[in-house]
Amino acid sequence: MKKHEHILLAHGSGGRMTSELVESVFLPALRNPYLAPLSDSAVLEELPPGRPALTTDAFVVDPLVFAGGNLGKLAVCGTVNDLAMAGARPAWLTLAVILEEGLETGTLETLVESAAAAAREAGVQLVAGDTKVVPRGKGDGAFAVTSGLGVVPPGRELVDGRIRPGDAILVSGSLGDHGATILAARHGLESATLRSDCAPLGGLVERVLASGAAVRSMHDPTRGGLATVCNEVAGRSGTRLVLDEESVPVRPEVRATCELLGLDPLYLACEGRVVLWVAAEDAERALEAMRDHPLGAGAVRIGTVEASTNGYAPVVMHTRSGGDRPIDVLSGLDLPRIC
């Protein structure tokens, strides 16, 4: 079987060269009993009891490979995490890629191997895929879209409507690592310590839920960061969220990158962090459960839910100097192609 050094348009034709690409690059990394890349659909086992959850995400990150991850790992983690946030146990994933003619086959192999490794870590199987190729100058290396099917076990309900004044707001680790890493790379500001937090959160989430803590809802602060997630949650739950500046964890290298680029870490994307809303009396239990897991070692409480002020400053930061600063939703151009 002939392997080309670069992706050619014919690799997306659906004919012999598409098969060769699938067999030489995708199947060696992803092979499993359900994978049906050349068939029409993957036909699976019956799902365990519960409500199915379905999600999709497109990934157009630039650069394709960055400290701590790459497009392939990100595409798997992003979708696994979207399922986990809904309380769903991720079961099956699909992966579609849109490649630009001329992409190095070695780069594609790196992306696919990382996707496979992330899927193994998350305990999910990639069961269906598709590859398309667009001419040089009509794409940008590679784009990826993953979709995920999971099951929310009976009795589990994580929705923002359950959030009540008095609840604690927790985060599983430092904020903005992914966003700062991508933006630093784009500006030639790489540092030895800056590294994306990109990781699959299913295991961490199951650990917290198994602790018995009354978790109301959770979200991963991706595009738009903590600030955007908090504004969405405040809107949907009809509450006010008060964050404590002193407690919000931001690594010094992330803070330094933000200062250089004129950014606020509260708006930077994470790809391996979860923000949780938990009954106040269970906050410590939830934090301990998270800290028992490698991905939750830096878990802390960052704020408290208060009663709504009827839409006036629904999210505020209690600052080090003792004031309250309103935290608005991201608007304007901001941060394209972060994921």
Next chain:
Amino acid sequence: MKKHEHILLAHGSGGRMTSELVESVFLPALRNPYLAPLSDSAVLEELPPGRPALTTDAFVVDPLVFAGGNLGKLAVCGTVNDLAMAGARPAWLTLAVILEEGLETGTLETLVESAAAAAREAGVQLVAGDTKVVPRGKGDGAFAVTSGLGVVPPGRELVDGRIRPGDAILVSGSLGDHGATILAARHGLESATLRSDCAPLGGLVERVLASGAAVRSMHDPTRGGLATVCNEVAGRSGTRLVLDEESVPVRPEVRATCELLGLDPLYLACEGRVVLWVAAEDAERALEAMRDHPLGAGAVRIGTVEASTNGYAPVVMHTRSGGDRPIDVLSGLDLPRIC
């Protein structure tokens, strides 16, 4: 809410402008109780009994709008059809789009409205979505990826391994209409009659299966056309497929386009046709069931399954002149961006 005439990078930022785009373009067309475009996952009802089927497809068709369809309609039909080919009743779809900065918002509205209309026709709901924007020159107007979840009812099994010598090969209508329409448009060869066959096949498939005909397997001849599908099926079923040139339906305008462009209609993509392998004694019953459905009005028998010749010319065309012409799989550059 402000609506811009063109897509801006900020529409993919995940912040306020992303919400505005979702609320002004996607939600009006797609609104349904499950749609969770700004949430992490759509949490659905328990599935009916049977095995879940999952599929994904990327669509990079050029041009975005063509006679008989557009990217949005194609993206829904392609995934509905992949589910239908596996015998799955399509239940839920996801839609991710990758937009190029500068795309006209009106074009995006057309694509989304067509996707919504195709979903209604197919009886499926689009329950999750994602929108990303890449800078001008890093994409090409719009790409779309749909994923689909369906259920194969208990006892239904459509696999190529069930195909036996003697089985009849049927097709639901004329071949190559979609591929010819796209290629004609790209070469400025539009004709008044050329029109893509793009359509959701779930209803037609259920009609045939309900007839009681012993359907072994079915496939939609998309990229690579009838020739490619037949070669894949011959390989997987260990049989030889003999097609009858006289019976293979190709419209005169499709044949004319092929002659102008030096193409063979056997390799042109269809997006609304199904090829079926059926027990010989049930061929007429299956054809009648198809002809009762608007999408199967042109259904005909095009060939017969024979015993394997151990890989030698696994697909042959019995020609008008009485000879047998081997039909090879598509190889080389051929037809990019047909879907």
